[in-house]
Amino acid sequence: xxxxxxxxxxxxxxxxxxxxxxxxxxxxxxxxxxxxxxxxxxxxxxxxxxxxxxxxxxxxxxxxxxxxxxxxxxxxxxxxxxxxxxxxxxxxxxxxxxxxxxxxxxxxxxxxxxxxxxxxxxxxxxxxxxxxxxxxxxxxxxxxxxxxxxxxxxxxxxxxxxxxxxxxxxxxxxxxxxxxxxxxxxxxxxxxxxxxxxxxxxxxxxxxxxxxxxxxxxxxxxxxxxxxxxxxxxxxxxxxxxxxxxxxxxxxxxxxxxxxxxxxxxxxxxxxxxxxxxxxxxxxxxxxxxxxxxxxxxxxxxxxxxxxxxxxxxxxxxxxxxxxxxxxxxxxxxxxxxxxxxxxxxxxxxxxxxxxxxxxxxxxxxxxxxxxxxxxxxxxxxxxxxxxxxxxxxxxxxxxxxxxxxxxxxxxxxxxxxxxxxxxxxxxxxxxxxxxxxxxxxxxxxxxxxxxxxxxxxxxxxxxxxxxxxxxxxxxxxxxxxxxxx
Amino acid sequence: xxxxxxxxxxxxxxxxxxxxxxxxxxxxxxxxxxxxxxxxxxxxxxxxxxxxxxxxxxxxxxxxxxxxxxxxxxxxxxxxxxxxxxxxxxxxxxxxxxxxxxxxxxxxxxxxx
Numbered sequence: 001x002x003x004x005x006x007x008x009x010x011x012x013x014x015x016x017x018x019x020x021x022x023x024x025x026x027x028x029x030x031x032x033x034x035x036x037x038x039x040x041x042x043x044x045x046x047x048x049x050x051x052x053x054x055x056x057x058x059x060x061x062x063x064x065x066x067x068x069x070x071x072x073x074x075x076x077x078x079x080x081x082x083x084x085x086x087x088x089x090x091x092x093x094x095x096x097x098x099x100x101x102x103x104x105x106x107x108x109x110x111x112x113x114x115x116x117x118x119x120x121x122x123x124x125x126x127x128x129x130x131x132x133x134x135x136x137x138x139x140x141x142x143x144x145x146x147x148x149x150x151x152x153x154x155x156x157x158x159x160x161x162x163x164x165x166x167x168x169x170x171x172x173x174x175x176x177x178x179x180x181x182x183x184x185x186x187x188x189x190x191x192x193x194x195x196x197x198x199x200x201x202x203x204x205x206x207x208x209x210x211x212x213x214x215x216x217x218x219x220x221x222x223x224x225x226x227x228x229x230x231x232x233x234x235x236x237x238x239x240x241x242x243x244x245x246x247x248x249x250x251x252x253x254x255x256x257x258x259x260x261x262x263x264x265x266x267x268x269x270x271x272x273x274x275x276x277x278x279x280x281x282x283x284x285x286x287x288x289x290x291x292x293x294x295x296x297x298x299x300x301x302x303x304x305x306x307x308x309x310x311x312x313x314x315x316x317x318x319x320x321x322x323x324x325x326x327x328x329x330x331x332x333x334x335x336x337x338x339x340x341x342x343x344x345x346x347x348x349x350x351x352x353x354x355x356x357x358x359x360x361x362x363x364x365x366x367x368x369x370x371x372x373x374x375x376x377x378x379x380x381x382x383x384x385x386x387x388x389x390x391x392x393x394x395x396x397x398x399x400x401x402x403x404x405x406x407x408x409x410x411x412x413x414x415x416x417x418x419x420x421x422x423x424x425x426x427x428x429x430x431x432x433x434x435x436x437x438x439x440x441x442x443x444x445x446x447x448x449x450x451x452x453x454x455x456x457x458x459x460x461x462x463x464x465x466x467x468x469x470x471x472x473x474x475x476x477x478x479x480x481x482x483x484x485x486x
Numbered sequence: 487x488x489x490x491x492x493x494x495x496x497x498x499x500x501x502x503x504x505x506x507x508x509x510x511x512x513x514x515x516x517x518x519x520x521x522x523x524x525x526x527x528x529x530x531x532x533x534x535x536x537x538x539x540x541x542x543x544x545x546x547x548x549x550x551x552x553x554x555x556x557x558x559x560x561x562x563x564x565x566x567x568x569x570x571x572x573x574x575x576x577x578x579x580x581x582x583x584x585x586x587x588x589x590x591x592x593x594x595x596x597x598x599x
Binding site for chain 1: 487488489490491492493494495496497499500501504
């Protein structure tokens, strides 16, 4: 006799009704009472059709129950019980077509910084590349930057838009090259019929009127790394002599926000150990300073460092993220802007039903370029020989790229094979894994609960919006914008 | 669907892709726009019955579709198994004299089970 069982899914409730998020398709269906009753029973244990009839047909009706089972089976929410020896084939390893076009190039125009933030992944104890005594130049030359532009335009294939992100070190330490690179890329883009989009990340210390004017005029997207109000910012974001940077950056950022109106400006916050008051940080950066949006990321660090977030810290962070996400929801229901960018990014992925084979675009649509023109997985690995995928002069080493993709496919991450959040997480950041476990191939098991908790919150927000203001979600029908770099 | 409602774009795609399992009973081969339904050859006998293997008298000359279409369409693209002889078991050499169907289709003989 055939038994039915629920397939991989995650049930959640929003706007007073049940939903299922199906894995690995990443499809979301709202359930009626009958469908929910069937799903809940089949999640507990396998049932034969007769057993389901016996328990549910009186309340839900025979035909309704039959129809429901057929519908659930059709979308693969349930299926015949898999008997040992007849398991489904493992998820096939499907690779993107090669050559995969490059969407975003992150140009590390310098590996030097005028701050010395204790937790920095580039300079602190967890660094990958020796930027002080290494053989890499401290600043990217104009020549290398021009070669990088050519590389980007070439590797972007048929894409109409090429995104170039300037990064560091402290990006603005090499403003002269940045400025010339933008002019050159614009000219070459025009010749080749491509739009080039520019953005940068900076700590804000070197902003001055002529730089601000240049960024505004050239529509350069700006992300400021800042951790919050003075006492939070000055805890880790310090100059080499140990003094805090808040009083230096705050007025400059206010000036930037006043003058640079051609693109929304965001803040990027690193969350660390210690009491976290995320809502206060959010309010300070949006209401008191004036950022359009704020994104938060837990610090990347090996375990045991003073600034590492503890397990309790992750729980606490999730609670506060949830509160902010619900604030975002209430604003979005009324079509008012809310600047909590973490939730928006996840909603977009949920809306599109992304089911990832790789956690991010690193090594695929996004690559990082070191000061000497070596191309690596992403900006966080720029300059590391072990993570090199080519050079701007010679192009992408397709063998190295394929070997990388082969090694990092979600199908290899057996720990993830039973997790319902894998379509969105796919094991998490390569750099985080490298710092934590010394291996980019490892899934980031230290924050699984946090990822599942956060994904659940975002699914609830999505479900609420689908019922209360579906028009809001239509904005995510557009193709994905360039990947965020942090 | 009555008991499930597709909420995100992927759910809509799943719904479209799994539409109408029993296609042979449908009236027309047209799929809703954007749907990736099963392949129906033009002039498929599922739509224009009674088919063209043979007419009522057993002849092939007066059929509205030439028989060689089967080689390209029903035989290769269609999920429906009955339009051409079973070349795996029953009539393995059915096409051996027919190198180019456009030219040699008359050499294809009828096969009776």
